[in-house]
Amino acid sequence: MKNYEFIESALIHGGIYGDERTGAVNTPVYQTSTYMQDGLGKNRGYEYSRTGNPTREALELLIAELENGDAGFAFASGMAAITAVLSLFKSGDRIVISSNVYGGTFRVLDKVFQNFGFHYTIADTTDLEALSKVLTPDVKAFLIESPANPLLTVTDIKAVAELARSKGALLVVDNTFSTPYIQRPLELGADIVLHSATKYLGGHSDLIAGLVVVRSKELGERLHFIQNATGGILQPFDSFLLIRSIKTLSVRMDRHVENTLEIVKLLKGNDAIKTVYYPGLPDAQGYDINQKQAKNGGAMISFELQDGYDIRKFFESLKLIALAESLGGVESLVCHPATMTHASIPKEIREKVGITDGLIRLSVGIEHGKDIAKDLEQAIREAKL
Structure with a gap:
């Protein structure tokens, strides 16, 4: 029982x-x-x-x-x-x-x-x-x-x-x-x-x-x-x-999501960001469906930088967030899907569905949210051409 x-x-x-x-x-x-x-x-x-x-x-x-x-x-x-x-x-x-x-x-x-x-x-x-x-x-x-x-x-x-x-x-x-x-x-x-x-x-x-x-x-x-x-x-x-x-999934996920909402707000308000993909945003594709079938939008974000920013320089400038395969760990991880997680998918198929060479995927960790935000902001500044 x-x-x-x-x-x-x-x-x-x-x-x-x-x-x-x-x-x-x-x-x-x-x-x-x-x-x-x-x-x-x-x-x-x-x-x-x-x-x-x-x-x-x-x-x-x-x-x-x-x-x-x-x-x-x-x-x-x-x-x-x-x-x-x-x-x-x-x-x-x-x-x-x-x-x-x-x-x-x-x-x-x-x-x-x-x-x-x-x-x-x-x-x-x-x-x-x-x-x-x-x-x-x-x-x-x-x-x-x-x-x-x-x-x-x-x-x-x-x-x-x-x-x-x-x-x-x-x-x-x-x-x-x-x-x-x-x-x-x-x-x-x-x-x-x-x-x-x-x-x-x-x-x-x-x-x-x-x-x-x-x-x-x-x-x-x-x-x-x-x-x-x-x-x-x-x-x-x-x-x-x-x-x-x-055993610690609930407390970790709550912190992941708390940080993610803070980072999404930062990215949406930054003129250097062209597009933000996050199902917890009211204007996101499938937002209403996700609201019905899930507790929240989770802790994964994808985004693209505006033209005039060097994506390689962005990755190289990160100090707290690691450029690495995988996701969902306590540490924040960032990856480049086109050359990492989705490299095995032919380029024409990737681009057709929107996985562009400029897409960045971020797994938000459980560090202090302000430290994650600070690292993203400085890397974006360094990436400007």
Whole structure:
């Protein structure tokens, strides 16, 4: 029986809390590859750690509870999680993906799964009419991000879920940017939700992990078979670290968002900034939808400098904010999507959807907001030609 009601408490007490045998408040790290059996066909719930490990199981139960799903699965990386989900489908199937989607997702579809007769279609998932036109009989799933990476476009998850269901297709939502603290796609009708847990769920830039949650027992059985058969599982110690990090998700996300609102205000008021992308702005694409399906706009911002500013000089002039891949850590990180996170997407596709060579993506950390603002302002000044 749960003795809590709110997600802030579930982050700490959800899944398997503590250790009944010793009273330890933290789930132990079961650093073992195998388990003694009591006889042929008689085990104590575990037989081999690729198939199941108590520490990983505690994490999997926790993320399933947080996303309000039937079962959770922990993988060695976000891409391992996406690969496992895509392995649910077969040759001849087609997946529809968002027009601005993480470059790694595009790459694995374009360079790996296409080799096995697997097809994909890129579509503007914010346009339901256009989306319905690409629903050919071979479409078996939609894979969307909302907000999407890196333009922060918002898709109506509930509406796309209804469209997918009407055609017998699944809806897969990458919830990395929002986390279950801000948005829960399964409650909006999605079938599968996945995370690069390396990002906000890990939160400290010290581990690589991927998580998947499914809404049905049937999907859970299929995905567990794939997880066990392909073996891309998260190791016990990283599972322990991730459980530890999730405990502080709510306080971290609140600070991330608080700082982000301050930075958005700064950027919007700076004449050097041409465009700001943030779903929490009233004039942003999908603002009203995001207000309905998410707690807030999150902590990711993308923006462009005006003509007459040197983007390279901007990056070189930053002193507090690090130029680095990834996002969602306690430290503020900035990246250049066209040459970093989305470099694997052909230039013509990038530019068509708005991922220009001048686009800057900022993951706002939990430093003092005024220090982040000061660093941005001085780097912008230094970038003026």
